[in-house]
Amino acid sequence: MSRHTQPSLAPQAVSGDDSEWRKLPPQTLVDRVVEALISQAARGVILPGDRIVETDLAEKLGVSRVPVREALRLLESSGIVVNAPYKGIRLRPLTNLWVHDLVEARTALETSAAHRAVDAGHHRGGWIDPLLRAISDMELTARREDAYGLAAADTAFHRAICRLGGNSVVLDLWETLARQLTIVFGLATLGKPMPAIVQEHHDLLSVLMLGDKPAITRALHEHITVMNLAVDYEAIQEARRNARPQGGQP
Amino acid sequence: MSRHTQPSLAPQAVSGDDSEWRKLPPQTLVDRVVEALISQAARGVILPGDRIVETDLAEKLGVSRVPVREALRLLESSGIVVNAPYKGIRLRPLTNLWVHDLVEARTALETSAAHRAVDAGHHRGGWIDPLLRAISDMELTARREDAYGLAAADTAFHRAICRLGGNSVVLDLWETLARQLTIVFGLATLGKPMPAIVQEHHDLLSVLMLGDKPAITRALHEHITVMNLAVDYEAIQEARRNARPQGGQP
DNA sequence: GATCGTATGATTGTATACAATTTTTATGCT
DNA sequence: AGCATAAAAATTGTATACAATCATACGATC
Numbered sequence: 274m275s276r277h278t279q280p281s282l283a284p285q286a287v288s289g290d291d292s293e294w295r296k297l298p299p300q301t302l303v304d305r306v307v308e309a310l311i312s313q314a315a316r317g318v319i320l321p322g323d324r325i326v327e328t329d330l331a332e333k334l335g336v337s338r339v340p341v342r343e344a345l346r347l348l349e350s351s352g353i354v355v356n357a358p359y360k361g362i363r364l365r366p367l368t369n370l371w372v373h374d375l376v377e378a379r380t381a382l383e384t385s386a387a388h389r390a391v392d393a394g395h396h397r398g399g400w401i402d403p404l405l406r407a408i409s410d411m412e413l414t415a416r417r418e419d420a421y422g423l424a425a426a427d428t429a430f431h432r433a434i435c436r437l438g439g440n441s442v443v444l445d446l447w448e449t450l451a452r453q454l455t456i457v458f459g460l461a462t463l464g465k466p467m468p469a470i471v472q473e474h475h476d477l478l479s480v481l482m483l484g485d486k487p488a489i490t491r492a493l494h495e496h497i498t499v500m501n502l503a504v505d506y507e508a509i510q511e512a513r514r515n516a517r518p519q520g521g522q523p
Numbered sequence: 524m525s526r527h528t529q530p531s532l533a534p535q536a537v538s539g540d541d542s543e544w545r546k547l548p549p550q551t552l553v554d555r556v557v558e559a560l561i562s563q564a565a566r567g568v569i570l571p572g573d574r575i576v577e578t579d580l581a582e583k584l585g586v587s588r589v590p591v592r593e594a595l596r597l598l599e600s601s602g603i604v605v606n607a608p609y610k611g612i613r614l615r616p617l618t619n620l621w622v623h624d625l626v627e628a629r630t631a632l633e634t635s636a637a638h639r640a641v642d643a644g645h646h647r648g649g650w651i652d653p654l655l656r657a658i659s660d661m662e663l664t665a666r667r668e669d670a671y672g673l674a675a676a677d678t679a680f681h682r683a684i685c686r687l688g689g690n691s692v693v694l695d696l697w698e699t700l701a702r703q704l705t706i707v708f709g710l711a712t713l714g715k716p717m718p719a720i721v722q723e724h725h726d727l728l729s730v731l732m733l734g735d736k737p738a739i740t741r742a743l744h745e746h747i748t749v750m751n752l753a754v755d756y757e758a759i760q761e762a763r764r765n766a767r768p769q770g771g772q773p
Numbered sequence: 774g775a776t777c778g779t780a781t782g783a784t785t786g787t788a789t790a791c792a793a794t795t796t797t798t799a800t801g802c803t
Numbered sequence: 804a805g806c807a808t809a810a811a812a813a814t815t816g817t818a819t820a821c822a823a824t825c826a827t828a829c830g831a832t833c
Contacts, residue, residue, distance in 0.1 A: 299608045299794085301816065303596070327785070337818045339589070342785090343596045346553070350600035352695065358549045359785055359824045371691070378692040381635030385627070441621070442628040445602065446696050487737070549824080551786065578814070587788045592815090609794045609815055 302336050306344035309334060311353065311452060314364055315459040320514055321367035325354065351449050353456070365453075372457055372506050373498075379450045380497045383431060384490050386438025386447075391484045395437045401482065403433035408474050415467040423467060424458055430474055434481070461509045552586050556594035559584060561603065561702060564614055565709040570764055571617035575604065601699050603706070615703070622707055622756050623748075629700045630747045633681055634740050636688025636697075641734045645687045651732065653683035658724050665717040673717060674708055680724055684731070711759045715750070 310330070313319050331341045345362050348354045356362045365371075390396050407430035414422030428451055435447045473496055480492040560580070563569050581591045595612050598604045606612045615621075640646050657680035664672035678701055685697045723746055730742040 299816095301608050303816085326783095328783090338785090339817060339819095343593055343816095346593045346596040347600045350597045352692075358551050361784070361825095374690045374692040377635070377639070377690055378632075378696060381631055381693065382628075385631030385634075389627070440624045440627055442602075442624040442700070443631065446628060446699075449696075450692070553786085576814070588815090589787055589789095593786095611795090611814070 302340035303343045303347070306330070306334060306336065306341050307347055310344065310348065311456070314353070314456045317459055317513060319364050320460075320517075321364050321456070321510055323364045325362045325364060327362075352453060364456075367457065367460075367506055367510055369505060369507050372501065375450060375453060375457070376497055376501050379431070379447065379454065380493050382443050382447045382450070383434050383497075384493050386435045386440060386443050387481060387489050387493065388438075388486050389440060390434070390437035390481075391486060391489070393439060395439070396484050397482050400437060401478065403436070404430060404478055404481075407433055408471070408478065411471045411474060415471050418467070420462045420467075423470065424455075424462075427470070427474070428455070457506060460506060460513060461504060552590035553593045553597070556580070556584060556586065556591050557597055560594065560598065561706070564603070564706045567709055567763060569614050570710075570767075571614050571706070571760055573614050575612045575614060577612075602703060614706075617707065617710075617756055617760055619755060619757050622751065625700060625703060625707070626747055626751050629681070629697060629704065630743050632693050632697045632700070633684050633747075634743050636685045636690060636693050637731060637739050637743065638688075638736050639690060640684070640687035640731075641736060641739070643689060645689070646734050647732050650687060651728065653686070654680060654728055654731075657683055658721065658728065661721045661724060665721050668717070670712045670717075673720065674705075674712075677720070677724070678705070707756060710756060710763060711754060 310319075310325075319325070325345065327338050327341050327345070331338045334341070345354060345356070349356045349362070353365060354362050355365050387396075390400070407426050410426035410429065411423055414426055432444075432447070432451065435444050438444070477492055477496055480488050560569075560575075569575065575595065577588050577591050577595070581588045584591070595604060595606070599606045599612070603615060604612050605615050637646075640650070657676050660676035660679065661673055664676055682694075682697070682701065685694050688694070727742055727746055730738050
């Protein structure tokens with residue numbers, strides 16, 4: 274969770290700014306393995322509960338087992354995979370209860386961030402520009418029926434809320450959960466029609482800008498929790514597993 | 524964050540229960556390295572910002588570099604250490620702002636858990652027995668002027684609150700933060716007199732049992748945030764560094 | 774036929790060896 | 804002396820090799 278690029282806490286970076294030249298860290302194989310694994314998981318190539326064999330993965334990616342193991346340890350600590358010594362590593366199995374807890378935890382973090390944003394007066398003016406941009410992206414992608422793009426814009430919106438809070442620890446935790454949710458949402462497009470989703474975010478932003486904390490709490494809870502109660506992720510996962518070419522991992 | 528033993532969600536386990544037979548995982552070297560490093564950090568042998576050299580650590584612990592590296596990757600992902608490729612790993616540097624954010628994040632999680640506990644009716648009856656036990660421990664350790672024991676009991680109390688919420692994701696995140704705070708609090712005993720701390724927890728429990736969510740939010744915020752505003756962790760750290768035998772890491 | 778013991782293969786855990794990069798030290802020049 | 808440059812040491816990143824453990828299959832014993 275500590276390797277996310279620190280967000281600039283100012284509303285936006287000036288274009289001629291030197292801060293753009295932050296030293297970009299050499300990308301090691303571990304990073305690439307992490308990225309590859311998450312990508313494959315988000316695309317449904319690996320399903321929750323699937324076993325991940327170090328040797329196979331190393332061979333497929335053309336690297337040795339060492340960086341693969343280290344990448345898996347990173348993902349283990351962030352909850353993406355679960356490990357049992359000498360028995361193997363699996364993509365974290367999914368239950369409806371767990372997804373619900375995940376969403377609720379994310380809501381808790383966003384609520385805290387939103388409250389602190391209000392306290393700091395960051396809930397209006399130039400501070401909310403990122404939110405407006407995200408909503409704009411949502412409208413665009415919704416018109417195109419681009420489910421993936423909409424999900425990305427949705428994530429950007431909520432990430433922007435977390436940034437407003439200005440608490441880097443909360444933001445890091447949020448990013449951890451967001452990565453897990455990316456995998457979950459990779460399984461299924463959300464249950465609601467796209468225009469409704471966009472409208473909800475408009476409403477959410479309105480409540481945020483009013484600065485009424487209890488109302489914000491309610492709105493976030495409504496927005497995120499209710500959104501997911503209707504979806505049966507376990508069933509979707511099972512369907513995906515059966516639809517798979519061959520050999521659902523034993 | 525995924526390797527914590529799952530808490531039993533019932534108030535207490537029955538004696539003839541099968542859940543006692545949780546599979547005991549073989550302890551690998553990685554686990555022992557993780558434990559050793561956290562222990563040393565909590566005892567102030569390593570200070571925030573200190574460089575951690577793989578070779579040295581491996582030699583001191585009598586193992587090869589491989590498990591050390593994997594352990595460090597685990598700790599990296601949970602925020603205990605920070606890593607820059609080819610430049611090395613350091614115990615996460617500490618700033619007063621960061622500690623404040625850490626505490627605030629923990630508060631956010633506990634608040635969410637407490638709210639959900641109230642919704643589920645887990646804020647009274649047998650459910651709060653763990654809280655009572657923790658307070659009892661606090662009274663005992665406070666009488667003995669045992670600062671370390673008091674800190675442990677304090678942690679147990681707040682962990683118990685998180686368990687009441689029944690959200691395993693929230694609990695996992697909380698454990699992550701708790702470990703980091705263990706290291707921070709290893710630097711300094713808290714600013715308040717011990718009996719006052721015990722009393723505060725009594726009050727906190729009373730508010731929780733009333734089930735008034737806004738009041739709970741306020742109480743938790745008061746309790747945890749105010750507690751830390753007075754302490755200058757950066758200064759304490761600097762003092763510790765200078766008091767160290769020799770060679771404060773460059 | 775069921776249960777236990779044993780052998781085999783697959784997979785993970787650990788150690789060692791080598792390559793790439795950074796930091797430090799030594800050196801030469803103005 | 805001060806600074807730039809280059810060799811050397813230290814440290815990290817990666818690959819390979821070996822040991823420990825688990826899973827499965829097969830046969831022996833009761």
